[in-house]
Amino acid sequence: xxxAKTQERVYCPVCQAxxxxxxxxxxxxxxxxxxxxxxxxxxxxxDGWTGxxxxxxxxxxxxxxxxxxxxxxxxxxxxMKEELLQGLLGKVRRFGDFYCPCRMEHVPEYMCPCKxxxxxxxxxxxxxxxxxxxxKA
Amino acid sequence: xxxxxKVYALSTxxxxxxxxxxxxxxxxxxxxxxxxxxxxxxxxxxxxxxxxLTGRRSFPVVxxxxxxxxxxxxxxxxxxLKL
Numbered sequence: 001x002x003x004a005k006t007q008e009r010v011y012c013p014v015c016q017a018x019x020x021x022x023x024x025x026x027x028x029x030x031x032x033x034x035x036x037x038x039x040x041x042x043x044x045x046x047d048g049w050t051g052x053x054x055x056x057x058x059x060x061x062x063x064x065x066x067x068x069x070x071x072x073x074x075x076x077x078x079x080m081k082e083e084l085l086q087g088l089l090g091k092v093r094r095f096g097d098f099y100c101p102c103r104m105e106h107v108p109e110y111m112c113p114c115k116x117x118x119x120x121x122x123x124x125x126x127x128x129x130x131x132x133x134x135x136k137a
Numbered sequence: 138x139x140x141x142x143k144v145y146a147l148s149t150x151x152x153x154x155x156x157x158x159x160x161x162x163x164x165x166x167x168x169x170x171x172x173x174x175x176x177x178x179x180x181x182x183x184x185x186x187x188x189x190l191t192g193r194r195s196f197p198v199v200x201x202x203x204x205x206x207x208x209x210x211x212x213x214x215x216x217x218l219k220l
Contacts, residue, residue, distance in 0.1 A: 080151060083151035083154070084151055086151065087149040087150060087151050088149070090148060090149035091149050094148065094149070094173075094174075095173075101147070101149040101150055101151065102147065102149075102150045102152065102195075102196065103147075103194075104147065104172065104173060104184065104194055104196075130150075
């Protein structure tokens with residue numbers, strides 16, 4: 001039987017999903033969300049474990065997130081990366097968070113990497129909606 | 138004189154920027170609407186118009202006469218503009 005400790009989960013405020021709390025992790029640790037690549041600071045509340053965003057809204061946050069996500073998934077970038085990152089920075093300035101630069105809707109599921117991307121669009125289409133993440137040739 | 142091309146764009150979309158840069162580089166006068174910067178009611182109106190024209194909400198949309206080009210496509214732009 002799995003020990004109760006490993007069944008605990010951490011809520012990620014970026015992808016709004018939960019992932020398993022690894023053994024040995026403690027409050028204040030910096031971890032990477034294995035689903036979206038976000039850097040999170042572990043916090044425990046009466047409702048359970050959650051991650052806060054230590055560099056929320058900064059250029060470093062989004063650069064680290066997209067690089068981590070690409071590393072986790074084995075995806076690559078092309079020469080549009082910098083322009084798309086500028087678009088993401090425009091989104092955070094004008095609309096409050098890193099929503100897909102090529103979409104109109106400013107809703108949580110379109111925070112980069114967006115839900116369709118996390119759902120397999122890159123595997124299916126070879127790239128994500130805006131062309132930031134690409135399947136390795 | 139033919140009507141000026143019309144571009145529907147998002148202020149954060151790099152492909153929209155490339156389309157605008159292409160038109161600027163070729164000294165083509167055009168009207169541009171940055172849809173994401175419109176106020177809500179105007180935005181709804183424009184999005185309905187775009188969906189009617191293209192069947193989706195994808196950017197940029199360029200209208201040159203009767204031609205409707207969705208996405209940044211220099212080949213199609215050249216053809217429609219007879220460059």
